[in-house]
Amino acid sequence: MSQLDRTSLIQYFNSNGVLISPEALDKLIKYSSSSMIEEMIRNSDGYIDEKYVDRYISRPKIRNDYEVYLPDVRFNASIEDFRRMFVSKYEKIIKIITSSSSMRGSVSIKTAKRSQGEVKVVGMVSEVSMTKNGHKRIVIEDLEDSITAIVMKDRGPINEIILEDEVIGIIGSVSQSSKDPVIFVNEIIRPDIPYRVMDEEKHDPVYVASISDIHVGSKTFRKNEFESMVKWLASSDSDASKVKYLILSGDVVDGIGVYPDQENDLEILNPLEQYAKLAEYLVDVPEDIKVFVMPGNHDTVRLSEPQPVFPPRIRDLFEPNVAFLPNPYNLKLEGKNVLVYHGMSLNDMIELIPGANYDSIGKAIEAILIRRHLSPKYGGNTPMIPSAVDYHVIEEVPDIFITGHIHSHYIGNYKGVRYVNSSTWQSQTEYQKMMNFNPKPSKLTIFDLYSRSIIVKDFDTTS
Ligand SMILES: [Fe+2]
Numbered sequence: 001m002s003q004l005d006r007t008s009l010i011q012y013f014n015s016n017g018v019l020i021s022p023e024a025l026d027k028l029i030k031y032s033s034s035s036m037i038e039e040m041i042r043n044s045d046g047y048i049d050e051k052y053v054d055r056y057i058s059r060p061k062i063r064n065d066y067e068v069y070l071p072d073v074r075f076n077a078s079i080e081d082f083r084r085m086f087v088s089k090y091e092k093i094i095k096i097i098t099s100s101s102s103m104r105g106s107v108s109i110k111t112a113k114r115s116q117g118e119v120k121v122v123g124m125v126s127e128v129s130m131t132k133n134g135h136k137r138i139v140i141e142d143l144e145d146s147i148t149a150i151v152m153k154d155r156g157p158i159n160e161i162i163l164e165d166e167v168i169g170i171i172g173s174v175s176q177s178s179k180d181p182v183i184f185v186n187e188i189i190r191p192d193i194p195y196r197v198m199d200e201e202k203h204d205p206v207y208v209a210s211i212s213d214i215h216v217g218s219k220t221f222r223k224n225e226f227e228s229m230v231k232w233l234a235s236s237d238s239d240a241s242k243v244k245y246l247i248l249s250g251d252v253v254d255g256i257g258v259y260p261d262q263e264n265d266l267e268i269l270n271p272l273e274q275y276a277k278l279a280e281y282l283v284d285v286p287e288d289i290k291v292f293v294m295p296g297n298h299d300t301v302r303l304s305e306p307q308p309v310f311p312p313r314i315r316d317l318f319e320p321n322v323a324f325l326p327n328p329y330n331l332k333l334e335g336k337n338v339l340v341y342h343g344m345s346l347n348d349m350i351e352l353i354p355g356a357n358y359d360s361i362g363k364a365i366e367a368i369l370i371r372r373h374l375s376p377k378y379g380g381n382t383p384m385i386p387s388a389v390d391y392h393v394i395e396e397v398p399d400i401f402i403t404g405h406i407h408s409h410y411i412g413n414y415k416g417v418r419y420v421n422s423s424t425w426q427s428q429t430e431y432q433k434m435m436n437f438n439p440k441p442s443k444l445t446i447f448d449l450y451s452r453s454i455i456v457k458d459f460d461t462t463s
Contacts, residue, residue: 005029009037013048016041023050045301045311055312081386086124086165087143089373089390093167094122094142096191096372096395103169103189109145113181115174121147121183122169128162138162138185140170149183157188161367163352166376167191191372193397196416203450206334207243209233210445212342212404212422215298216281217274218254219267220427223281225442225459230284232444232457239455243446246289249404249422250296250327250342252278258298265429271300272313279317287321294325296342296405304385305344305375305392328374330396336449339398343405343421345375345382352377358437361421362412365403369394369414400447407432407439411454418452420445427462 006029013020018041020028027050028037040048098106106120123140131137136151136158149170151157162168169189175182211229215221233240253274256262268274285291295307300314307327309315315324325331328341349364350356356364368374374392375382384392401419409423423443432439442460447453 012037013041018044018046018048020048021050024048024053027053043309043312043315045308052312055316081388084388085384085386085390086378088388089165089393090124090143090167092390092393092395093191093372097122097167097169097189100169100189100192102171102187106169109140109142109147112174112183113145113147116176118171118173118186119183120169120171120189122167123147124167125162125164128164136162138170140168147181147183149185151185151188155185157185160188161353162188163371163377165378166371166373190370192370193372193415193417196397205242205448206450207239207455208245208247208333208338208400208447208449209243210247210249210402210420210422210447211425212249212402213251213296213407213424213426214248214278215251215254215424215426216278217266217268217271218426218429219265220429221254221267222425222427222442225461226281226425227284229442229444229457229459230281232459233289234284234286239446239457242448243289245333246285246291247331247338247340247402248291248293249340249402250294251298251404251424252293252296253299254426255298255300259431272317275300275310275314276317279319279322282322283319285321287319289321291318291322292325292331292340293318293322294327294329294340294342296327297344302385304383306385306387307342326391328391330398334449336399337396338400338402338449339394339396340402341374343403345380346403346406346421348375348377348380348382351380358406358408361403361406361408361410362419365401365410365412365419365421366414369398369401369417369419399449399452407437407441409440409443409445409456411445411456416452418447418454420447420454 097103103120106122109121109123112119112121123142125138126141127139129137134153138149139146140149170183170185171187172183172185175184233243253271254266255271268277282291295301297303301307309324309326331338331340346361346364349367353364353367372394398417401417402422404422407424408421410421412419422445424439424441428439444457446455
């Protein structure tokens with residue numbers, strides 16, 4: 001945008017799903033630049049008023065010095081938007097699958113349908129079912145065609161868990177004997193994580209500390225333990241002094257109106273005051289520790305993923321060493337990939353992946369890594385906003401993968417990717433009591449970015 005004229009500005013805001021008040025518009029035309037406007041859209045929660053603009057004009061340089069992507073803020077999702085998101089997912093994951101040597105020579109489904117004998121194809125799963133004889137029937141689609149694939153009950157891949165909407169490679173043989181060609185599956189190829197060799201080079205330890213689901217404002221927030229953890233970070237303990245980054249992966253406050261009658265469980269009713277309280281606790285984190293804060297489903301941003309960074313009125317409450325991330329986000333720290341995701345899809349994955357449960361979430365986390373997608377099956381308990389880019393594809397192999405949300409604590413290693421379901425700082429809630437779930441609160445998980453060793457500091461005084 002070279003010229004800040006009124007009509008094109010309104011159009012520009014509208015096309016980004018942001019409303020703007022007439023007074024705010026007047027100020028913008030007078031004082032601001034187009035780069036500032038882009039930033040305002042990126043950080044807004046859908047409505048821009050005069051006060052919001054004032055804040056930018058008086059303090060044009062905002063604190064977040066990390067480059068964060070711009071999640072779409074569109075509100076009227078059309079069929080076309082959904083299609084584009086699925087195409088983006090397909091295109092990103094097919095690239096990963098076909099780069100594996102076993103998929104060399106793969107063809108389109110259209111070509112496969114005209115072939116005889118062995119073929120290799122890649123497609124998104126649109127249907128999975130069992131036949132009455134115990135075989136598995138899968139329908140896969142690429143951008144132009146679809147085909148049915150059969151996994152015979154006595155073949156190895158019959159035990160593979162196939163999810164709708166995941167993108168898979170199939171090696172099998174085409175049979176033209178029925179009306180429509182069918183592939184008999186010999187092998188299913190996942191995008192997966194390549195085995196990686198650890199850095200040989202010795203490096204002084206640099207620690208990344210991870211916590212999640214703080215729920216400040218709730219009566220069950222464990223403030224004393226949270227304070228001892230912050231105090232420990234500021235102490236002269238030799239491990240504490242190696243911590244350079246602290247990540248809060250969502251649900252940092254309890255919010256309000258998240259579930260019916262939540263007021264009864266709240267100590268602080270106003271979400272802004274909840275954030276102010278969190279900011280107050282974090283003041284004691286040494287300023288040379290960079291703190292990253294991501295939203296979750298309790299936070300004051302839209303629920304649908306990708307969730308944007310907090311709006312300025314929340315960010316302004318925090319010290320300059322605190323930076324803000326969208327959810328999900330691939331954070332680059334010292335050249336390493338630290339993938340952070342609040343973890344709403346874990347509820348769905350527990351339902352879909354046998355062996356995964358709230359106490360032992362590893363299988364669900366690994367199923368996500370194998371499929372290179374943070375929410376492989378669309379829908380369920382994971383609201384998503386359709387956009388031209390699917391931000392849930394795990395394009396780069398993470399060194400560390402951090403999730404939260406389920407209030408458990410689980411550490412694992414999948415083909416060299418260290419992962420954690422980070423601990424909460426909230427005691428058992430009434431709902432969890434009803435569900436017979438015991439959270440594992442008040443644990444600080446610490447990764448060494450270089451050796452990838454893991455330390456857990458337990459601040460739970462009740463265990
Ligand atoms: Fe959550």
